[in-house]
Each structure stands twice: as C-alpha cells, then as structure tokens.
Amino acid sequence: MITTSPTDFLEAYAALAPLPEAAATARAAFLVAPAEFALAEESARDNRYMDMNLTVNPLKALAQHGALAQALRADVPVITFPGNPATPDAVFPNNVFATAPGRLIVGRMRHPVRQREAERSDIRAFFGEVLGYDEIDLSGCDGLVAELTGSLIIDRARGVGYCGLSERCDMAGAQAMHKAFDLRLTYCFELAETEYHTNVVLTLLASRAVIIAADGFRDPAAAQAIAHAYGDRAIWLTPAQKQAFAGNAITLSDDRVWMSACAAAALTDEQREALSGYGFAIGAVGLGEIEKAGGSLRCCVGEIY
Known part of the structure; x- marks a missing residue:
C-alpha cells in the first residue's frame, strides 16, 4: 500500500505487526x-546545504572519511570502495546503491x-558475484527519479517506507x-x-524512535503522523540543528546512533537525555570537510542487509 494521507498511513501502520x-x-x-x-555544481542546483563559494581540502576529506569507517567498525563490519x-x-x-535481503537496488x-x-x-x-544478490536496476528507467535511501527512510522491522517527494x-x-x-506500506509526503x-x-532509530525536523516537511501533519506512529518517541530539531545535519544520522546497532560531530554538538542536553532514555548512546565523527558537499554521516553510509 502507498498512501499520501496521514490518516490513512496511521490506520494502515496500526494494523501492521513487526x-x-x-x-x-x-x-x-x-x-x-x-x-x-x-564540489559538484550540478548537485548544488537543488541542494541548499551546499555553498559553492567554499573551498575544500581533499586530503582532509579523505582523513575524515577514513576515521568514519574506523569508528563505524565498532558496530558492524565496514567495506570501503575506492573513490573515482x-x-x-x-x-x-x-x-545510488542500497540493499534489502538478497537484493541490490541501483537508484535513478x-x-x-x-x-x-x-x-x-x-x-x-x-x-x-561475491554476495550472490539479485540486482534491481532503476538507473536506466526513464520517467522517474529515485534516489534510494536519501529519499526513502525505511523501517526495516516493519517493512514501512517514508518517502519525501522532491x-x-x-x-x-x-x-x-x-x-x-x-515494502508493505509506503507513506509519501512532499518535502x-x-x-x-x-x-x-x-532519522529512524532502530525502528523504535525518530529524529525529525518539522520544517523539512511541506505539511507539518506528515511529520506529526510519523512521530505519532512511534509513540511520540521523537527528537524534534530546530532549523539550526537541521542545518547542522542533526537529522542526518543512522543506527547500525540497537543501542547507538551515529552522527557528525557538528550534529552532535548542536543537540541540547534534554535531547541527549531523551536519546539515552530511548536506549541510544551517541557516536560522533568529525566530517566538516565532507559536509561542505551538502551531506553528512548518514549520506556516507550504505547499508548491507
């Protein structure tokens, strides 16, 4: 089922068992x-988090990326492919690349x-060839745009997707x-x-809580519906915290949320306490150079299911 209605989404969600x-x-x-x-000028056309006037240090970006890979290995095995x-x-x-059990999906x-x-x-x-996954290739499909887990946040425990249209x-x-x-249910809403x-x-936190920036949704009711689905276990971000990439986080285990050092520094003590109450420690990695490209920690991480 795909729906654009917050009411229909909540009704359908309530009927789904994990x-x-x-x-x-x-x-x-x-x-x-x-x-x-x-930095790519094409990407900057619709990525307002980029500033083409900034200069970047390629060696610093590489060092920060290596530190990220090393940090994430505390939770899961990490494979780093060489850049081009x-x-x-x-x-x-x-x-561009995402997985579901036994499947590789290539985005458009x-x-x-x-x-x-x-x-x-x-x-x-x-x-x-190595993992034996089937490939679903959307990259050559005309008439659609699908930027995978940049646009689609997935509750893997329930088979539910949250898709922001843009x-x-x-x-x-x-x-x-x-x-x-x-997926069993996808809730589509306009960003x-x-x-x-x-x-x-x-950010969906191990299928049991959310980090959410209400001003990122065209209709605030969409954000409220998502938070309500998780029992209002939600960390609500201010516009400044969103700009610091506090919404661009990921859980790779049941007890830790990873975000950039900039994002972590933007959180309040109350938000940190709430995350702890939901069962999550915070892992933070400095990614200031990479963030100049308009994305942060979660954007860097492909998940293997």
Whole structure:
C-alpha cells in the first residue's frame, strides 16, 4: 500500500505487526572513499546545504572519511570502495546503491554527475558475484527519479517506507522503490521546497524512535503522523540543528546512533537525555570537510542487509 494521507498511513501502520525475522539495523555497511574530493555544481542546483563559494581540502576529506569507517567498525563490519576521480563528490553511495535481503537496488539519480556513479561495475560485482544478490536496476528507467535511501527512510522491522517527494524523488520513483524494497506500506509526503532529501530531515532509530525536523516537511501533519506512529518517541530539531545535519544520522546497532560531530554538538542536553532514555548512546565523527558537499554521516553510509 502507498498512501499520501496521514490518516490513512496511521490506520494502515496500526494494523501492521513487526516482521518476525526482519532486522531493524544492517548487518554490515559500505562506503565510497573520496578521490580528489570536490564540489559538484550540478548537485548544488537543488541542494541548499551546499555553498559553492567554499573551498575544500581533499586530503582532509579523505582523513575524515577514513576515521568514519574506523569508528563505524565498532558496530558492524565496514567495506570501503575506492573513490573515482571522475566523480569527485561521490562520497554519498546510499543514494545510488542500497540493499534489502538478497537484493541490490541501483537508484535513478537526477543529475548526470550522480548518474555516473551507478555505472560502477565493481560495486555491482561485489554484491552480485561475491554476495550472490539479485540486482534491481532503476538507473536506466526513464520517467522517474529515485534516489534510494536519501529519499526513502525505511523501517526495516516493519517493512514501512517514508518517502519525501522532491526534485530527487517523484511519485513514479516512490512506486518503483516500494516494489524494489518489497515494502508493505509506503507513506509519501512532499518535502519543504528548500529540501532535497528526506534523510536530512528524518532519522529512524532502530525502528523504535525518530529524529525529525518539522520544517523539512511541506505539511507539518506528515511529520506529526510519523512521530505519532512511534509513540511520540521523537527528537524534534530546530532549523539550526537541521542545518547542522542533526537529522542526518543512522543506527547500525540497537543501542547507538551515529552522527557528525557538528550534529552532535548542536543537540541540547534534554535531547541527549531523551536519546539515552530511548536506549541510544551517541557516536560522533568529525566530517566538516565532507559536509561542505551538502551531506553528512548518514549520506556516507550504505547499508548491507
């Protein structure tokens, strides 16, 4: 079922029992290292978190990325694929490649500079030939845009998707992802005009709580409905905290949420206490150089289910 109604979503959600064998968090993660890291003008057209006037230090970005991979290994095995100088801002693989059990999904990116990332044969071969995953390739599908887990936040324990519609994902893309991820329910809503991806305004914490920025949604009722689905176990972000990427976080285990050092520093003591009450410690990694490209920690992490 795909719905755009908050009322219909809550009714359908209430009728869903958790999937008995579904894991709420990934069993491993993969990253793509920066190579000659630079900002892409195409991406900046609809990513308001980017500032093309900033200069970047490629070596610092590489060092921060390596520290991220090392930190995440505390929770799951981490694989880092080498970067490609032909795609110098390709450090956000979760928009292009994503998995469900036994399946690799390849997204349909909006901008040509990102579409080139989907052509990587080594990543496809790793999942297909090494892990034996079936491949669902949306990258060549005309008439849709589907930037995977940038646009679609998934409750893996319930098979529920939260899809923010924007320039980076249209309704046709949402329908294709609903099928590719074999979801039981997808709630589609429009993001605010200034937003490009759902994963900067919404984080799902191991299928039991959320971090959410209400101003990232065109209709505040959509944000309220999502929070209500999780028993109002929600960390509500201010616009400044959202801008610091506090909404771009990820859980790779049942007891820790990872975010950038900038994001973690933006949280209040009350928000930290709430996360602790929900059962989550905070893991933080400095990613200031990478964040100049308009994404943060969650964007860097591809999940392997």
